[in-house]
Amino acid sequence: MTVSECYARVKGDYLEALGRFKSDSMIAKFIMLYTQDTSLDDLKTAFYAQDYEKAFAAAHTLKGVLRNMAFNDYAMTVSEITEYLRDGKNIPAAIEIFPMVVSKAQDTLDVVDAFVKEREG
Numbered sequence: 001m002t003v004s005e006c007y008a009r010v011k012g013d014y015l016e017a018l019g020r021f022k023s024d025s026m027i028a029k030f031i032m033l034y035t036q037d038t039s040l041d042d043l044k045t046a047f048y049a050q051d052y053e054k055a056f057a058a059a060h061t062l063k064g065v066l067r068n069m070a071f072n073d074y075a076m077t078v079s080e081i082t083e084y085l086r087d088g089k090n091i092p093a094a095i096e097i098f099p100m101v102v103s104k105a106q107d108t109l110d111v112v113d114a115f116v117k118e119r120e121g
Contacts, residue, residue, distance in 0.1 A: 001115050003027045009111040011073030020070065030069060032116055037065055040105050047098055055094075056085035059101075074104045 003024040007014035021027045039062035046054035059082040066075035081101050084094035 001118055003031070006031060006111060006115045007070070010071050010108050013070040013072050016070040016072070020068070028115075028119060031112055032119065034065070034069060034112055035109075035116060037062075039065055044102070047094075052085055052088055052091055052094070056082065059085055071108060074108050077101055077104050 001009075003017075004014045006012075007017060017027050018024070021030060039058050042058035043055055043062055046052070046058055059078055063075055063078045063082050066072075066078055077097070077100055081094050081097050084090040084097065
């Protein structure tokens with residue numbers, strides 16, 4: 001799978017990533033590093049513990065990672081939960097959208113894992 005195909009599958013913005021990282025090889029390097037990011041695990045742990053302050057911090061970090069990667073579809077969903085969690089503004093809405101965050105995370109990780117496996121051969 002090419003870098004642009006990976007971005008198409010995750011509903012990201014390949015051209016935005018290319019503008020930021022300047023080459024497919026650099027984008028590929030950051031896609032591979034993405035698999036090591038713990039923000040999603042931190043979000044899940046805090047959310048299940050009903051520690052919404054920590055969940056906000058983790059969601060905010062994850063949003064930044066996703067925006068930097070230009071994984072925009074997933075980033076929009078994480079941005080939404082981040083705003084619901086900000087200052088405990090709308091916990092019921094955060095609870096409602098949380099399964100979508102987890103689902104989009106899994107979809108994204110499935111594509112990224114396939115990309116990495118192809119690269120590692």
